[in-house]
Amino acid sequence: MADPHPMRETILDAAEKRIRSVGYNAFSFRDLADDVGIRSASIHYHFPQKADLGVQLVQRYTERFQGQLTQIDRTDLMTGLEHFFKLYADALIVGEQVCLCAVLAAETGSLPSHLTEKVREFFKLNLDWLEALNQQFHVESKAPKPIEILTSLEGAMTIANAMGDKSLLLSVIEQYRGRYERLIA
Amino acid sequence: MADPHPMRETILDAAEKRIRSVGYNAFSFRDLADDVGIRSASIHYHFPQKADLGVQLVQRYTERFQGQLTQIDRTDLMTGLEHFFKLYADALIVGEQVCLCAVLAAETGSLPSHLTEKVREFFKLNLDWLEALNQQFHVESKAPKPIEILTSLEGAMTIANAMGDKSLLLSVIEQYRGRYERLIA
DNA sequence: GTCTATAATTTGATAGAC
DNA sequence: GTCTATCAAATTATAGAC
Numbered sequence: 001m002a003d004p005h006p007m008r009e010t011i012l013d014a015a016e017k018r019i020r021s022v023g024y025n026a027f028s029f030r031d032l033a034d035d036v037g038i039r040s041a042s043i044h045y046h047f048p049q050k051a052d053l054g055v056q057l058v059q060r061y062t063e064r065f066q067g068q069l070t071q072i073d074r075t076d077l078m079t080g081l082e083h084f085f086k087l088y089a090d091a092l093i094v095g096e097q098v099c100l101c102a103v104l105a106a107e108t109g110s111l112p113s114h115l116t117e118k119v120r121e122f123f124k125l126n127l128d129w130l131e132a133l134n135q136q137f138h139v140e141s142k143a144p145k146p147i148e149i150l151t152s153l154e155g156a157m158t159i160a161n162a163m164g165d166k167s168l169l170l171s172v173i174e175q176y177r178g179r180y181e182r183l184i185a
Numbered sequence: 186m187a188d189p190h191p192m193r194e195t196i197l198d199a200a201e202k203r204i205r206s207v208g209y210n211a212f213s214f215r216d217l218a219d220d221v222g223i224r225s226a227s228i229h230y231h232f233p234q235k236a237d238l239g240v241q242l243v244q245r246y247t248e249r250f251q252g253q254l255t256q257i258d259r260t261d262l263m264t265g266l267e268h269f270f271k272l273y274a275d276a277l278i279v280g281e282q283v284c285l286c287a288v289l290a291a292e293t294g295s296l297p298s299h300l301t302e303k304v305r306e307f308f309k310l311n312l313d314w315l316e317a318l319n320q321q322f323h324v325e326s327k328a329p330k331p332i333e334i335l336t337s338l339e340g341a342m343t344i345a346n347a348m349g350d351k352s353l354l355l356s357v358i359e360q361y362r363g364r365y366e367r368l369i370a
Numbered sequence: 371g372t373c374t375a376t377a378a379t380t381t382g383a384t385a386g387a388c
Numbered sequence: 389g390t391c392t393a394t395c396a397a398a399t400t401a402t403a404g405a406c
Contacts (some may be wrong), residue, residue: 106291155340
């Protein structure tokens with residue numbers, strides 16, 4: 001039986017937590033080393049450069065999110081939507097953190113281009129899933145556009161966090177709930 | 186006649202440009218010094234600490250924005266809204282930069298608390314202005330909520346910038362245009 | 371895989387001359 | 389106000405022992 005939580009994953013966990021609260025440029029390999037209980041030189045064994053760590057972290061983040069999207073029950077429109085919203089709400093309310101890619105997107109100009117490319121892929125995944133949901137229930141023309149939903153969820157997470165009022169995200173979600181329900185009725 | 190562009194303002198200009206493209210943690214006083222053509226020690230004369238620079242920058246940013254809001258023609262709802270949207274659209278399309286406070290909000294966890302407080306004030310100003318506009322035209326119950334508009338504009342700027350597709354912000358604005366027009370009709 | 375040790379660079383900040 | 393000079397600390401990263 002393989003190690004259920006190899007050091008590589010432990011480091012990624014620590015890096016994810018750090019970036020989601022302070023950003024990509026405000027933590028060091030030494031911070032991670034302290035977090036996980038090894039020396040900074042050992043972090044370099046797993047991730048030669050900081051950019052490698054960033055890219056592989058967003059990779060894992062996107063794959064996890066992809067996995068969660070796949071599990072969403074889409075037997076009806078509202079159920080599918082509610083599960084999607086819950087992914088965002090839980091991240092902030094339960095996980096107490098902003099979306100990794102919302103933070104990285106704000107720092108775009110200082111990121112290595114490979115990393116920016118991975119961030120784009122995450123957003124694209126969101127847009128494609130929302131687009132497919134609208135299409136499945138034939139509401140593409142009347143329903144809120146995927147870009148509108150994605151940008152307001154990401155923006156609301158970030159602003160709710162900065163304002164110290166997580167309910168701001170919930171009220172944005174509540175608006176979409178109302179708009180979709182009026183659509184169906 | 187006073188110097189039309191004192192060094193203090195020149196430094197703030199450079200800092201604003203830097204933060205809006207790379208974030209608060211990815212530029213140094215030496216970067217600014219190179220930008221404006223003096224030495225980094227001289228930057229400290231104007232702003233003793235980096236946090237001082239950050240706070241005074243957001244202060245200036247918010248005052249400018251406040252000034253622009255005051256000038257907006259509010260003789261009718263759509264005109265007021267269009268001018269508000271134009272502030273955001275021009276920042277990204279013409280100015281080619283993301284909102285200063287959207288970037289700082291994403292880095293909240295690494296900012297001095299005085300700075301975070303200033304960022305909150307900027308968002309509050311936006312919310313209050315939008316709320317007052319909805320009230321002036323008695324559409325508070327039916328119209329899109331201020332928090333919804335603010336978060337999607339800020340989120341759309343950030344994501345449009347990261348995706349390298351500025352039109353994403355324009356399509357979010359276009360949605361609000363439609364929703365408000367349906368409201369009035 | 372993790373360690374010690376260390377190199378090369380950058381950072382925020384200060385002292386004091388002009 | 390801006391400069392030179394400098395500091396202490398931090399940062400990314402590498403070499404080589406265990």
